[in-house]
Amino acid sequence: MVDNTATKNQLPHHQVFDIDVIPHSGSKCYDDDGRLKRTGTVWTASAHIITAVIGSGVLSLAWATAQLGWVAGPTVMFLFSFVTYYTSTLLSACYRTGDPVNGKRNYTYMHAVRSNLGVSKVKICGLVQYLNLFGVAIGYTIASSISMMAIKRSNCFHSSDDKDPCHVNSNPYMIAFGIIQIIFSQIPDFDQLWWLSIVAAVMSFTYSTIGLALGIAKVAENGKISGSMTGISIGAVTQTQKIWRSFQALGDIAFAYSYSLILIEIQDTVKSPPAESKTMKKATLVSVGVTTLFYMLCGCMGYAAFGDTSPGNLLTGFGFYNPFWLLDIANAAIVIHLVGAYQVYCQPLFAFIEKEAANRYPDSDFITKDIKIPIPGYGHYKLNRFRLVWRSIFVVATTVISMLLPFFNDVVGLLGALGFWPLTVYFPVEMYIAQKKIPKWSTRWLCLQILSVACLIITIAAAAGSIAGVVIDLKSYKPFATSY
Secondary structure (H helix, E strand, O other): OOOOOOOOOOOOOOOOOOOOOOOOOOOOOEOOOOOEOOOEOHHHHHHHHHHHHOOHHHHHHHHHHHHHHHHHHHHHHHHHHHHHHHHHHHHHOOOEEOOOOOOEEOOOHHHHHHHHHOHHHHHHHHHHHHHHHHHHHHHHHHHHHHHHHHHHHHHHHHHOOOOOOOOOEOHHHHHHHHHHHHHHHOOOOHHHOOHHHHHHHHHHHHHHHHHHHHHHHHHHHHOOOOOOOOOOOEOOEOHHHHHHHHHHHHHHHHHHHOOHHHHHHHHOOEOOOOOHHHHHHHHHHHHHHHHHHHHHHHHHHHHHHHHHHOOOOOOOOOOOOOOHHHHHHHHHHHHHHHHHHHHHHHHHHHHHHHHHHHHHOOOOHHHHOEEEEEEOOOEEEEEEHHHHHHHHHHHHHHHHHHHHOOOHHHHHHHHHHHHHHHHHHHHHHHHHHHHHOOOOOOHHHHHHHHHHHHHHHHHHHHHHHHHHHHHHHHHOOOOOOOEO
């Protein structure tokens, strides 16, 4: 939708604009760009990537594997991991423009696009990135409300001994999540709160590990491995649904692997020598390897446990009922994680719009003037009226759209599709070609373009499958009224 996009859930985004830094030549405390010495290593970079990638995307992997089967499911996951690893190595080579050791640093993904491809491509990249962030905000609102509903329903099932159908309406939970986000969105520089990274990382590992453990326990309880070589059988779904669901599964898997947007920012924490690109290649290999192993286990164990009936969201589809308290912990972890992740994802979009508005209307008090509100024990809170209005409108818009389209799998698949090709494949490939000055129509150029076109076809198929899923779901859904 960045869980997967700051690290996807943890690291702060930086502005797209260059920051002037006064060089401290000859000092052992500063790097060649005048900033404090970076201290990151292969292991710290790997940790950042792993905690960034393993997020809410892991919840739909069992369903995705069920659509593709025991052969295609793990194969597709492996192929996505390979493409992600390879394009990440191309992207890491673009951290410095020109010389890989002493060239000008690019602090963010957008910096790298501007340095290598020019201003026009930056605008296209920015549009794709910010649309993706808007979509992620919608996806997170849906996911959090589903988890809150799951807590309510699991306790209802437990107290009624599974006799009550426990229908719950999702709208109050989405509204509650929206209200929380309106409040949090008014905190200036929210992305600088270091504890957010720790909380988000702990929460994402908590619910991912619980999902994996429950899958293993369910397989042990059943005493057999469910599923088939070709995935969900015709009869359980129609031939047409089988095709669309298979396409949508590609988008779900793509979403789980998405972290390209924050790779450059993670690389900007790495020390030199050796060259940052060498360190990042090793870190990418380690982190993508660990993530793929984890994803294979989660997706395959979920499918092994439930077969054709694998739920769209492993922890809320009520494949698991007990222990209900453990499910409650997992779903509470999802909600806490997504509350913070929503803000980390949206901060760069908030900051971009506010900076553009201030540049365009520098004399407007409504946009540029802060009102100081005294807070006992804190000092003064600087209330900006434009920030209050614009950010509130943004949160309300994402909440209303979530209430209209509360389909977790479809939205995740669409987000994965929209972000995968342009941000994970196209821009890294084009930047690498420009950086290395690869001749047009050379063998290497052709191979890179074939990779890009192949991934574009996959993206189109995944988007089509997800849109078809939304259309099918809308036929039986009544906006603002349906309960689950």
